[in-house]
Amino acid sequence: MFPEPSSDQPLFEVMLAQALERARARLHAYAWLTQQAHLVIQVHEVPIGRIVQQAMGPYSRAVSRRYRRPGHHFGRAYRAILLKRTEHLPELVRYIHLAPLMAGKVEDLRDYVANSHRAYLGLCETRWLTTLLVYTQLAQRGFAGTEGYGRFMAQGEAPAIAEARLGGRGMPLAAFCRWLHQVESGRPPLEQIIEAVCQRLGLAPEDLQSSGRPVLPLARALIAWHATQGGGFSLATVARRLDRSPSTLHAAMRRHRAVRPRFFQVPLVQLIEDSPHGDTEREE
DSSP: OOOOTTTTHHHHHHHHHHHHHHHTOEEEEEEEOSSOEEEEEEOSSSOHHHHHHHHHHHHHHHHHHHHTOOSOOSSSOOOOOOOOOGGGHHHHHHHHHHHHHHTTSOSSGGGOOSBTHHHHTTSSOOTTOOOHHHHHHHHHTTOOHHHHHHHHHHHHHHHHHHHHHTTOOOSOHHHHHHHHHHHHTTOOOHHHHHHHHHHHHTOOGGGGGOOSOTHHHHHHHHHHHHHHHTSOOOHHHHHHHHTSOHHHHHHHHHHHHHHOHHHHSSOHHHHHHHTTTSOOOOOO
16 A cells, blocks of 8 residues: 555655665656555656665565565556656646546645645745756746746646546546657647637537537537547547547548538648638538
């Protein structure tokens, strides 16, 4: 079991801080959950596996002695995810910080002391945590200082709170990794495709949940087409996002491609590049 915030968290933090110092590695974010530890670590020369071993090994042995409970003390073996482009570091940090919220442990992240969110807000200080790189990247996007960080986090907090209150689990790690792979490989996120299609048709993304407008089936068909053909998304993923069945979207793509082929001939890259400034086209 992973230490709860009130019990073995300080012990694990000591072990982790020592391992980071020996490896000359930097910790950009963390979140302690009941059976998980989410860490954003920037390595130097020592590989991540050795850092994890140097932190987990001494901690596990100390817990075994303290509670006379041999064996593993974590839910599963560690999994490493490589962040290739550091400009996406703020999104990864936000995901880590939202983990307690998505797990339904708190309704206000400021009340959860077992992650680095409070340090980024300036409410506490953690000497073995590095915040400068995330602050710098956020400032370049117009989110300067602790106040800017708070506004950046607020963009993701509302959906996470809704998920937690509904008993959901929020975006799982696998889904976040798929999103990260999309943006790092140059493929646009699904939300960007949706916004581009809506912009072209003179819609707002929230309009997709309504009914009764003739343009909406075309919009959903275009989103499904561009997301699957150019974005690398599965039809099932798009169907879940649009709250439609895959078969319905498949039929809509076939129907509208036959009736309005010019809409489907625009490359995805051009559609996205034109969307912020392009003229809208209405088909009502």
